[in-house]
Amino acid sequence: MTRVGRGQSAGIQSAGIQPVDSARPLSLPDLNADLGLGGAVAEGSAERFLNRDGTFNVRRQHIGLQGVNLYGELLTVSWGRFFVLLALAYMGLNATFAAAYDVLGSSALSQMPPPGLGRFLACFFFSVQTFGTIGFGHIYPRSVAADWVVTAEAFVGLLGVALATGILFARFSRPSHRVLFSESAVIAPYQGAQALMFRVMNGHRTQLIDLSAEVTFSHFENVMVEGLPGTSAELRRIRRFYPLSLERSRVTFFPTSWTIVHPILPESPLWGQSGELLEADDAELLVVLRATDDASQQSIHARSSYKASEMVWNARFRPIHSKDNAGHLRVDVARLSHIERVATGESAAP
Template sequence: MSYKEQDPGTGTYYYKKSKRLILQDGSFNVERIGSFGRFRTLYQWLVDTSWSVFFVLTGSVIFLFNLLFALLYLQIGLENISGAMVTHDGYKDLLTAFHFSVQTFSTVGYGALSPVGESASLVSSLEALLGLLISALSTGLLFARFSRPNAKLLFSNFALYTSYKKTDRKSIQFRVANKRSNVLMELEATVILSLEGKRKDGTYFREYFRLPLEVADIHFLPLTWTITHIIDEDSPMKNLSKKDLLEKEAELIILIKAYDDTYRENLYTRHSYHITEFQWEEQFERIFRVNNEGGFTMDVSRIDALKQKESHSE
């Protein structure tokens, strides 16, 4: 039985030796240049990036925006801001201008500080207008991040090349768990093996094989799911040693589809294991147990836990 696949969309011929196709975070190892729609790309990046990066970047933009206008108010002169006390101390005056800038930017307007004269009124009007625009953009991005459904599947940091259930057969295994407490249903896993080869003319090519799985789909994922490919007579890995897999830059390309019961939508998650991220002849340790109340307790942080090998004394 042949499990060879055509080009899955990542190309089959290359002029130089390539590395992994998909990074561990699920993103493609592709640098895009010369593309259009930079604003759209920036918007997508701001929606996709981590929360910490989003808040640091948003906070920095707002801070620098207010600092810029604070310097403008200082240039105009604090005497053009009613209620501002001019101390001729650079730091204190900047702090006063910054506070006025924040009030104008946020349209709070406590009443203690207000612009006087055409210059200050013009700058404050411009800041209020731009402040509304930045606030609207920040709010829109925040809503887009909250409302965007995305799967948070946690993958083990490595895959295993190990014995299958204490038999002579070998297998490839990796483990996934739901990082969130929401319900994922009707999960389907697709695993493709990518192998690199070299032609006589010095160019490189890749071959792709869909690996049959012991269990390719499950109905629910409340605990962990160990996805297993058994290396039998029909497996494309049956005659490949560890050295062969390293030379061929072997990579497991993984796609998992799931239905999110919270958002009522199908979600997709990509992942990859390069051959350098394999552990050999190890076994995963079970990370859930039955508690005293008869329910289950699972420590998701131990998804990489391995069984301790038995030591035999002479």
């Protein structure tokens, strides 16, 4: 008997995935609903696929130097590391040209101290002046070889400034977001049934519009899988992925917060589940948000996930909105993740 889940056949069919026939073992193509994570990852990984900050827990090895995208790395690295790398490149280039002036000997520049650290520092600071087109004038090249080195450094300086300026502009102009996710998802009574809820908020002062949400439920199941021709089916523990239908999957405006709700009806893959079952099946909730930044009119994407241990049962979110004395609506970001317990049968709607 193939395990499909607890009351989830109708929900799978409505989401565009064919329900599993319990009388028929699954073939490998039937298991190809893994969101692009790959069958090996879906079957073998016991850690979360998505970290809370949206990064993936998949590491690619032996990719080689051809896999290095310097431009992409400089765009996505943190601002602190970006300026450190920029400073190291600047110092390295000047040190290289300083070594070239030093090798040319005492006749290369108009003022050359005796050999040693003093000479190298004099060459280094002359390189800095040349690289930045400062030109104090008290030191200048005195040989043809030195003139050629100055010419090469001036050319490299032009390219370096252009590249650094372009990358800096690209970093400032690329769309960024600070979509905040509640620390926990809650499962509680809702409109006569139960519902899974979590809350999101825009953490930037700029506005987001046309926000849409896509939520996928993932857990391990014991499934009968067809083997090679001539062999019998075998029972395997495989991770499956099910899109969750949402009460509202899209909002046009996003000035406050949004509580994303999945009603747990008989067709839901969460129907009949419990915290213990979700823990045992290593359940994970994968969330993808897409929106348009109103200031730049560019698309932004935000990702996060909730493990079974981050899903709180019989709880609801506390109110996050209030009004001041003038009647203006206020949203308290600090209360984004505040929850409270609810009794069975009590509505969890905030």
